[in-house]
Amino acid sequence: MLNFFALALSLCVLASLHQVNALGQTRCVDFNSSTSTFAVVQGGNAAPILLAEDEWPGVQRAASDFAVDVERVTGVKPSVLNASTSSTSSSSRPIIIGTLGKSSLIDQVINATQLDVSAVEGAWEAFMGTEVENPLPGVDSAYVIVGADKRGTIFALYDLSEQFGVSPWYWWADVPVKKHSELFITPNGCAHGSPSVQYRGIFINDEQPGLTNWALEKFTNGTGALHTGSPFNHFFYAKLFELILRMKANYLWPAMWGSAFNVDDAENQPLADMFGVVLGTSHEEPWPAQSPSNGTYSVKETGIILQTPSLSTNVPLGEDTNIELLERIISDQRQILTDVYNGTDIRTIPQVWTLYKEVQGFYEDGMMAPDDVALLWSDDNWGNIRRFPLESERNRSGGSGVYYHPQRPGDNKNNCAQGYSCPVPTLTLDNFDPFANRYVDIGAGGPTPFTFTVSANVSWLKFSTTQGSISPDRSEQRVWISVGDWDQLEGGDIAAKITFAASATAAPGLTLQMRNMSVAVDFVATKNNVPAGNAKFTGFVEDGGAIAFEAAHASRNNPVQGIRWTEIPGLGRTLSGITPWPRSGADGANFTAGSGPSVEYDFLNFNTISESGNITVITYESPSLNGNGNDRPLGFAVQVDDLAIQSSYFMPPAAPGQLPSVWNDFVANSIVPVTMTFEGVEPGTHTLKIFMIEPAVVVQRVVIDTGGLKQSYFGPPESVQW
Ligand SMILES: *[C@@H]1O[C@H](CO)[C@@H](O)[C@H](O)[C@H]1NC(C)=O
Ligand SMILES: *[C@@H]1O[C@H](CO)[C@@H](O)[C@H](O)[C@H]1NC(C)=O
Ligand SMILES: *[C@@H]1O[C@H](CO)[C@@H](O)[C@H](O)[C@H]1NC(C)=O
Ligand SMILES: *[C@@H]1O[C@H](CO)[C@@H](O)[C@H](O)[C@H]1NC(C)=O
Ligand SMILES: *[C@@H]1O[C@H](CO)[C@@H](O)[C@H](O)[C@H]1NC(C)=O
Numbered sequence: 001m002l003n004f005f006a007l008a009l010s011l012c013v014l015a016s017l018h019q020v021n022a023l024g025q026t027r028c029v030d031f032n033s034s035t036s037t038f039a040v041v042q043g044g045n046a047a048p049i050l051l052a053e054d055e056w057p058g059v060q061r062a063a064s065d066f067a068v069d070v071e072r073v074t075g076v077k078p079s080v081l082n083a084s085t086s087s088t089s090s091s092s093r094p095i096i097i098g099t100l101g102k103s104s105l106i107d108q109v110i111n112a113t114q115l116d117v118s119a120v121e122g123a124w125e126a127f128m129g130t131e132v133e134n135p136l137p138g139v140d141s142a143y144v145i146v147g148a149d150k151r152g153t154i155f156a157l158y159d160l161s162e163q164f165g166v167s168p169w170y171w172w173a174d175v176p177v178k179k180h181s182e183l184f185i186t187p188n189g190c191a192h193g194s195p196s197v198q199y200r201g202i203f204i205n206d207e208q209p210g211l212t213n214w215a216l217e218k219f220t221n222g223t224g225a226l227h228t229g230s231p232f233n234h235f236f237y238a239k240l241f242e243l244i245l246r247m248k249a250n251y252l253w254p255a256m257w258g259s260a261f262n263v264d265d266a267e268n269q270p271l272a273d274m275f276g277v278v279l280g281t282s283h284e285e286p287w288p289a290q291s292p293s294n295g296t297y298s299v300k301e302t303g304i305i306l307q308t309p310s311l312s313t314n315v316p317l318g319e320d321t322n323i324e325l326l327e328r329i330i331s332d333q334r335q336i337l338t339d340v341y342n343g344t345d346i347r348t349i350p351q352v353w354t355l356y357k358e359v360q361g362f363y364e365d366g367m368m369a370p371d372d373v374a375l376l377w378s379d380d381n382w383g384n385i386r387r388f389p390l391e392s393e394r395n396r397s398g399g400s401g402v403y404y405h406p407q408r409p410g411d412n413k414n415n416c417a418q419g420y421s422c423p424v425p426t427l428t429l430d431n432f433d434p435f436a437n438r439y440v441d442i443g444a445g446g447p448t449p450f451t452f453t454v455s456a457n458v459s460w461l462k463f464s465t466t467q468g469s470i471s472p473d474r475s476e477q478r479v480w481i482s483v484g485d486w487d488q489l490e491g492g493d494i495a496a497k498i499t500f501a502a503s504a505t506a507a508p509g510l511t512l513q514m515r516n517m518s519v520a521v522d523f524v525a526t527k528n529n530v531p532a533g534n535a536k537f538t539g540f541v542e543d544g545g546a547i548a549f550e551a552a553h554a555s556r557n558n559p560v561q562g563i564r565w566t567e568i569p570g571l572g573r574t575l576s577g578i579t580p581w582p583r584s585g586a587d588g589a590n591f592t593a594g595s596g597p598s599v600e601y602d603f604l605n606f607n608t609i610s611e612s613g614n615i616t617v618i619t620y621e622s623p624s625l626n627g628n629g630n631d632r633p634l635g636f637a638v639q640v641d642d643l644a645i646q647s648s649y650f651m652p653p654a655a656p657g658q659l660p661s662v663w664n665d666f667v668a669n670s671i672v673p674v675t676m677t678f679e680g681v682e683p684g685t686h687t688l689k690i691f692m693i694e695p696a697v698v699v700q701r702v703v704i705d706t707g708g709l710k711q712s713y714f715g716p717p718e719s720v721q722w
């Protein structure tokens with residue numbers, strides 16, 4: 001069971017999201033009326049919104065957001081009314097909102113209509129919505145929203161807002177609201193069961209200087225909190241809590257770089273409770289405490305997590321004592337919780353242990369957490385999960401979670417775009433053969449206009465244009481070069497010379513000589529004669545000494561035990577990735593090389609490396625860590641025809657808590673190239689097979705070097721397919 005999802009966040013993320021998309025939610029809103037739609041706004045009138053006075057203040061608050069959202073979209077603001085259970089002052093067709101077990105209004109509606117709420121009753125954060133007749137005295141019909149609990153009702157409202165066109169990011173990222181004059185709810189209504197992940201939230205991390213300075217300006221007029229100087233007061237958190245709930249999340253680790261949630265602003269914690277946001281803590285952040293000023297920490301009930309002390313900075317310990325001391329700290333923390341909660345069974349208090357960075361190393365070195373503590377499995381700062389819960393870890397009563405701690409884009413010594421580790425630029429014109437075209441771009445080196453002509457010393461070359469002109473208005477022109485008549489050529493490589501001659505218009509300072517310029521381009525056409533007997537071949541054809549194809553473009557796909565290589569669209573650097581699926585198929589089994597599910601690719605080569613019969617196969621894998629445990633490193637196998645099969649376990653092992661030595665290169669390039677040489681592959685048609693050994697391997701692309709492969713990131717464009 002996945003109990004937690006936490007995302008470390010800094011302001012950069014906030015600014016980059018800008019789409020209104022209700023993820024995975026069924027559409028239940030229409031902008032045109034049709035039979036049985038419920039009108040939220042029609043003809044300039046908005047349905048009034050009714051709540052009970054005894055409703056959660058957090059729901060009251062979200063209802064006022066909801067009314068403003070309707071106004072944002074339509075320009076018409078619904079009234080929000082407290083309906084007392086005795087007298088309903090309602091006009092026609094209101095929206096009635098209430099939380100089961102809390103709202104006397106919703107009790108009354110259910111009593112009056114016998115509305116079936118069994119689908120949401122007792123279901124964490126679930127909600128339903130439906131139109132009912134005669135819900136209240138004097139009310140003919142209403143759209144009734146029932147939340148199973150406080151957040152269930154709040155999510156019901158924000159779900160509608162999002163579908164109306166108000167992005168959760170409308171404030172943080174200035175996402176424009178799409179206007180509509182009328183709003184309707186479809187007859188099926190809107191509903192959602194319990195989310196499959198119980199706690200979903202963010203961590204405000206690395207907030208200095210960006211978020212801190214911005215918050216100082218935006219929320220405090222430049223004055224930080226008394227003890228810490230922190231700007232993260234309840235004005236800031238009101239905006240953040242609203243965002244969290246609009247995104248259907250429920251959980252927060254507050255900002256902690258020089259900030260202390262409970263100390264910085266006494267209103268922070270009650271506000272979280274009012275909104276309905278559960279709090280955890282990270283690093284050295286003190287537990288939620290009532291009155292820290294006199295040294296007494298009294299833990300409040302807004303929510304709590306068991307925190308791992310920030311070992312790298314706070315607890316200078318030796319190798320072996322680390323684990324014992326840590327286990328004792330956790331045990332002490334559990335005792336504090338038990339005491340504060342007056343002997344409450346500790347196993348019923350949600351606690352999570354975050355296996356981030358070196359902390360995962362402690363776990364791998366044998367440190368244990370009680371079974372009721374959730375293990376929060378972490379990524380490597382680049383978005384790659386470091387370990388999946390193993391079979392033996394999946395039955396923990398505390399469950400498990402995922403912690404995504406992206407690095408985006410910071411100062412990165414492997415990032416060429418930031419000026420680091422850039423390769424020396426080179427320019428070469430590749431050989432030409434029937435399966436690709438070449439082009440030359442002609443551009444201005446200055447403001448003087450010129451005309452140009454293109455010519456060759458052979459008659460079999462063809463140009464997309466043989467003349468043109470370049471000026472500031474038209475600063476570049478592309479000339480495509482191809483072979484017009486292959487029949488004039490014999491087999492093999494045939495050289496030609498192309499001449500680009502430019503003639504500039506007269507300009508001050510240009511002598512007659514300087515006005516003319518000529519550039520020669522050497523060109524080699526390669527005519528391959530298809531080996532006899534291959535006329536019926538279908539597959540990828542060699543081009544310039546190399547063959548390249550996307551992993552998804554297999555000729556054949558052979559499942560084994562219900563597992564098949566399956567495309568994950570959009571994943572990776574070029575087209576997509578393929579991976580054995582289902583992920584835990586055949587009880588998570590692995591396969592010996594050659595026995596597992598496979599994909600096959602037919603190809604035709606005209607050459608081998610130095611006519612040796614060798615070819616080199618480079619498969620490009622997504623960088624993934626050995627998340628199946630150290631005895632199950634990622635592995636796959638490659639075979640050409642019936643030649644000896646070759647296995648690759650491409651990710652080296654790492655010491656506990658560490659990353660593999662090669663990891664930075666792999667992850668900075670977002671690719672892992674695996675190179676294998678096969679001998680005895682004569683020119684002709686062949687089949688390359690990729691076999692599953694272990695799950696969770698993603699293959700993106702395959703490049704075969706038959707002697708002409710040039711250096712590049714991902715190989716040449718995909719080869720022509722016959
Ligand atoms: C919805 O109504 C608008 C305005 O009357 C109209 O232009 C549009 O075609 C309608 N769309 C549909 C799907 O009926
Ligand atoms: C409804 O009643 C609650 C509780 O008294 C109050 O906090 C809230 O402001 C009222 N809402 C409106 C719209 O009057
Ligand atoms: C439920 O409805 C019945 C009549 O339909 C009424 O007598 C009763 O008082 C109602 N109960 C509550 C709690 O409103
Ligand atoms: C900041 O200054 C403005 C204008 O004086 C004032 O309205 C606002 O309340 C101040 N905010 C804080 C957090 O002090
Ligand atoms: C500290 O404050 C708390 C809460 O006000 C109070 O219960 C406690 O007695 C105080 N402790 C001391 C030592 O003054």
Ligand SMILES: *[C@@H]1O[C@H](CO)[C@@H](O)[C@H](O)[C@H]1NC(C)=O
Nearest residue numbers: 299300301339340341342344
């Ligand atoms: C523990 O008991 C005390 C005294 O009865 C009470 O004030 C406090 O609210 C209780 N704490 C919790 C977390 O239930």
Ligand SMILES: *[C@@H]1O[C@H](CO)[C@@H](O)[C@H](O)[C@H]1NC(C)=O
Nearest residue numbers: 390391392393394395396397
């Ligand atoms: C986990 O629990 C399931 C269901 O109770 C059981 O079938 C399975 O054997 C357990 N696995 C382990 C590793 O204990």
Ligand SMILES: *[C@@H]1O[C@H](CO)[C@@H](O)[C@H](O)[C@H]1NC(C)=O
Nearest residue numbers: 457458495496497498522523
């Ligand atoms: C054209 O030029 C190339 C390169 O200089 C040369 O190798 C080739 O023989 C020439 N062909 C003819 C027909 O002149």
Ligand SMILES: *[C@@H]1O[C@H](CO)[C@@H](O)[C@H](O)[C@H]1NC(C)=O
Nearest residue numbers: 501502503512513515516517
């Ligand atoms: C420059 O090129 C033009 C056009 O090809 C030609 O007519 C002219 O004679 C050339 N002038 C010199 C000085 O080469």
Ligand SMILES: *[C@@H]1O[C@H](CO)[C@@H](O)[C@H](O)[C@H]1NC(C)=O
Nearest residue numbers: 590591592593631632635693
């Ligand atoms: C399959 O996994 C086991 C560990 O469970 C390992 O010992 C074995 O080497 C793996 N087989 C292959 C082919 O990698």
Ligand SMILES: *[C@@H]1O[C@H](CO)[C@@H](O)[C@H](O)[C@H]1NC(C)=O
Nearest residue numbers: 609610612613614677678679
């Ligand atoms: C062919 O491959 C074998 C095995 O990798 C290698 O020893 C040999 O040097 C290769 N020959 C050429 C010409 O690359």
